Amino acid sequence: MTRLVERDEQLSRLTALLCQATSGTGSIALIEGAASTGKTELLHSFARSADGACPRRADARGPGTDTPTDGTPADRTPENGASAHGRPADGGPGAGADGALLRLHAICSPAERALPLGVVSQLFLAPTLPAAFRDRAAKLIDRLASTPDTGAAERLTAQVLHGLCMELLALVNRSPALITVDDVQHADPESVLWLLSLARRIGPAPVLVVLASDIGPHPGFSAARTELLRYPHSDLIPVGRLSQRGAAELIGQHCGPSATHRLAPAFFSASGGNPLLLHALLDDWRTGRNMAGRSYRQALLTSLRRGGPAGLAVVRGLAVLRGHTSEALLSRLVGVNVDVVADTVRAFEAGGLLSDGDFAHPNGRAGVLDDLPPQQRVALHRAAARLLQERGEPATAVAAHIIAGEGADGIPATRVLLDAAESHLLEQRFAVAVDCLEQALRGAGDGRERAAIRVRLAQVEWRSDPRAAVRHLDQLAGDARAGLLTPGDTIEVCRQLLWQGRPEEATALVERLRAAPDDDPADTGARLRAFELWLMCTHPRPARRRR
Template sequence: MMIERWEQLAILGRTAEQVKAGTGRFVLVRGGAGAGRSALVHAAGEEAAARGLRVAQAVSGPLERHCAYGALRQLLEPVLGPGSAVELPPEIRGGPSEPSEVDDQSRREHLVLHEVFGLLAEAVAEAGPVALLVDDLQWADPGSLRWLAYLANRLRGLRVMVVATLLDGDGAADETVLKDIAAAATAVLETPRLSLGGVRAFLAGRWGITPDEDLTGACHDLTGGIPVLLDALAGSGTPPIASAAELSALRLPAASARLARCLRTQPDRVTAMARAMAILGPGAEPGEVAELAALDLPDFDAAERVLRRLGLMADHPGGGPLRFTGSVLGELIADRMSAGEQDELHLRAAAVLYRRGAPVAQVARQLLESSAGSAPWAVEVLRTAATAAMTESAPRTAARYLRHALAHPGADRARLLVDLAAVERSYDLPACSRHVHQALLLLPDPAARATALTLVPPLIERRYVPDPRRMRAVLTELGESTAREPEDRDLALLLEARLRVVDPAGILLVPAEERLRMLDRGEALGSPGARELLTTLLYWAGVAGAVPRDTVVELAHQVLAREPASPDRMYTTLPLLVPVLAAADALSGVASWLGGVTGRERAQPDLPAVVGWAGEALTAYGTGALDRARERAEAVLAVGNLRLAGVHTQCLCVLAEVAVELRDCGLAREVVRGCGPEQPPWLKSQAQGALAFTSGNPTAALEYFGDCARQLDRSGLATAMVTPSVRSKLAVLLAMTEQKEQAEVVAKEIVAEAVAWGAPSAIGRALRVRASLMDRDEQAVPLLREAVGVLESSGNRLELAKALLLLGERDAGTPDAQCCLARGRRIAAECGASRLGSDPAVAPEGGPGAVLTAAERRVVDLVVEGRRNKDIAELLEVSVRAVEKHLTSSYRKLGITGRAQLARAVEGEGEGYRAG
């Protein structure tokens, strides 16, 4: 395709017309490598043939340079006709020379040229005008070049059109004969690189679809607008909808071979410079390239001129960085080198950059592309580059540097393994655990081993956690030096904190509540290790109710105040403060603390983000924001490459609670499916209980939630976090299954436990559940008013909404009832629990044909299933009186008189029911 070559085509057309009219012309086509010179010569032949000229073409190549008169024979044999070869002089035919009376060799060559010229003139006179096309003039043999120079200066009056191409920058192009030929040209046509618009037109012609701006720009940057590279790109099977990322992965073997052939004919200094630029990559400094290519200043300047004239190198005004014309050129040049050549050049490039003080990342990238060498500075460069990569949040890049450093002879493997584990823990927990284990066998002292053990995040699956026995042994060794070294004392506290997470019932450990009493408060907050240990002790002792709630809240907030949020905190035990404060209903400030981690930019989720999201899920649920809680918990579970057992347990627990609050059977089913073998039995029972509850099976739900409570009691896990909610459900389910007395006993126990712990949300929930079990409103209303009063100071807005709504229903007819209902609905809607807010206290007025409300439809559906009013009230967490009002209103709207007619109405006889 002749894109952006219309002016050149017009000149060729006019030239053919002039030759046909009797005036010989010589057109020289110049351009860099791959600029489309051959395509333009082919187009010249078409223009000439269209005007009645006979066309003969010679194609030259590097090997033809030694074939005497090879190009000349290609041109003349078709022009002179069949059998004409016998008329050519023997020097041209390549046979033995006949005896000649001319002794001077140069004179004989001149006579031969004159004789051949005469044969051409006779052929033109007899058969008409001729177009002679010569591609790659710089590679033609010397004899053919001399004849073309002879012809170029004698074309006047001869109906011959000569079109030849010349590669700019080729070393042979400076020869005297080529200069004479170029000087004789009547027209010189340039073949510049294609513009951005030309690239778009070229691709549209090849693909049949015009590419968009982004793809066009990517193709232009990749090829530099060089037609031969564009042709290879368009013919590589690339669809027109390919992205820039897909383009960068392409390989263009045809273009690579042509480029290699071009460079092979150049002086060694040109090839050396091109290879050095390819190895160093875009933006290499001239001094770096010259040193790697081993070129002095004159040779470097000469090589640079050639590459620029070849069209392979972009201009760099002011001595700036060197770049190829298209970004793919460096890859094509590198592809033509053997693996050994590339390896050697990359090692040399690293050494050159190191000596010249280049940025450490540049040196490290060169080392990565080579096999491990013996340079003593290489390991430290790679370690420094890894540190820099971590500051730029690129742990995978840092890990590549450190793995390569491990392969270098004489590397400190123990130190590198520890560094590698610290990098990998953000995205590859199995590798982190494995490298910590390997480092432990090499580290010389207890402090170094303890540091390695504390690298493993504590909130991960047990199979990746270090062996508790190894941790206890290191802790014992470390204890012998803690009296002398403050750093060792703090390290011992860090290790104890981690050990209490992975093995809370360890035989050598003092019980958490006793250990908490042993800590001096000032000392417990004075160092990172002490604060981590305090956090762990608060988790095990505080949330189990062994420590007063006020003490837990005070200490936990003091830890948060001394530990600013950062990704590094998510690798410690500090995230356990979130469930501690959630159980204490004291989440003020926690969301902003977590936001310091979750609000940062990242290419993909890492461990700090996942732990932070889990904390946000629990915080949102603890404040009643159900939609936010669900979104954050599901985000954690969607990250498949980071299986964090404790974090996933927390998120599944949150989703099970949200499913019950929203009566979402589908969500409960997802929680059941998400409980894999690694999850604790109590969580599996909780998930099954949520599914049974949302499916309307109170008997099964009672059994599962009861088992969940028993499992929690046996394990002693998170009593104040999970058990109160589970036991509240048990009280409701016992009442629904006609176990009134047992329900009353459980409800009273819940109130006593909540008051003893002191968390407002737990007290308010316990009072509401206790009140919901009372048949008489005058007994329930005081408890509900007390619950509302307590919950006003709670951060859990959903519990406040539920208490207000139940108070409005049970206190119906009083001036405050409607205010409680309106406020409860508003708060419930803000929490995402519209199910609660849609329940009216009084059925709306209406008659036959009126539309049932959502609450009325639920009540009607449950009645049709055979449920009694009392069961329905307990399932929907409303009063029996409210159920009766919904039924009365539904009868009136459906035009029926009683319960027995509901089934027929549901089947479609009631228009109001269908419309609803």
């Protein structure tokens, strides 16, 4: 098993608390850090090493009671499955032998928040615990779960929680206990109340409770967190990202010195020191020498989903907006309160999932966008286009969302796309200009507008790849014959027809231009004369005038 990197201080503090508990002084510790920073790994590593961490007590008796809360005598006989103090008659692994450590573990989930005392059930109904203890605990849990929501419910809840605490304290009277609860921010409300009730009672008891929680906005746990940490026997143990040196050490556990020196800077930049992302980067590198590939994307998505529906909405909006964002704009786009947006972004930054309000690696953004359902992605891009247009952002920024959203709602999309195309052409970004013009063509209205856009699209493609422009020529020739093109655009079509070896069609269009009325714009005649001079030098046949 590889050693945990940069977690010695946390393990040392937890071990000290455990040794206090085995000596009869209980406490509660909260391991807290951003998503995927290694809290679960720390929790399990500590629990695995707990058995031999402290000297055994000479006298394990604590302040608990030997009498079960339902009034059953404590001096049970082997016939009913338990001995005194609620331990198994055979000294089995559930409660442990006198002085041995009893370990109880629970994992919380948002899916079980509606299950009253669901976390307590994981702890108290573990099959390794004495059967009689489990039976008494189950009765108490069932009493609360089956109680209708009446005025007496609050009193009954307090009685049940007290009873469960007393059962535990009786169980640990001769054996100290280590209770670990992972992802406690997702615990059901009744189990949170039980943890608070236990915290008020374990000061003089041989019990260490270790909770692990993500930082961030967790309305269901914030008040309980505040109360837990105000007790003198509580301890907050923060877990952060790895430093650059720590990231290099973790990489070095899997790669040689040369590879570590080469990979460490890029891996740290892409992960921000997040251990889960670092392991994913290593997986991608080992399997295919890929940088931030499939494992990285999946690990990032897994971590981001821990932010709940609001957190996932925020990061999806961030992926859609790219660099054109602010907390207020992001709030309007995804419909999440601006304070929640700010808290979420800070929490993700703290975990290395985001960097300076954006994705640390472009493949992270791509993974989030690929995970979006198509209809939702289109809707977000269309909403982003409208919001950016309202803010007066450049046409190029708005057009990118119109293209991604395959259209727009509530804004003059065609005009924006045409303006964006011209801006891209000034910067020699021909491919993006073509994208803008193609989307404008798909959304164009009447025949003349479509014809004009098609001409401009053919001109742009001609500049970058003349062969690509051929696909428009038949339609453009038909538009010119139908009178949908301006004289200037018709001249452009004639040039392309001649270049493609179609002089007869070009000649017919030239004759139409010569026969056009004289009320055309003043520059039309000049452009036509210039074109005819060019024809005389390059293509004499179309240039021949009618006698």
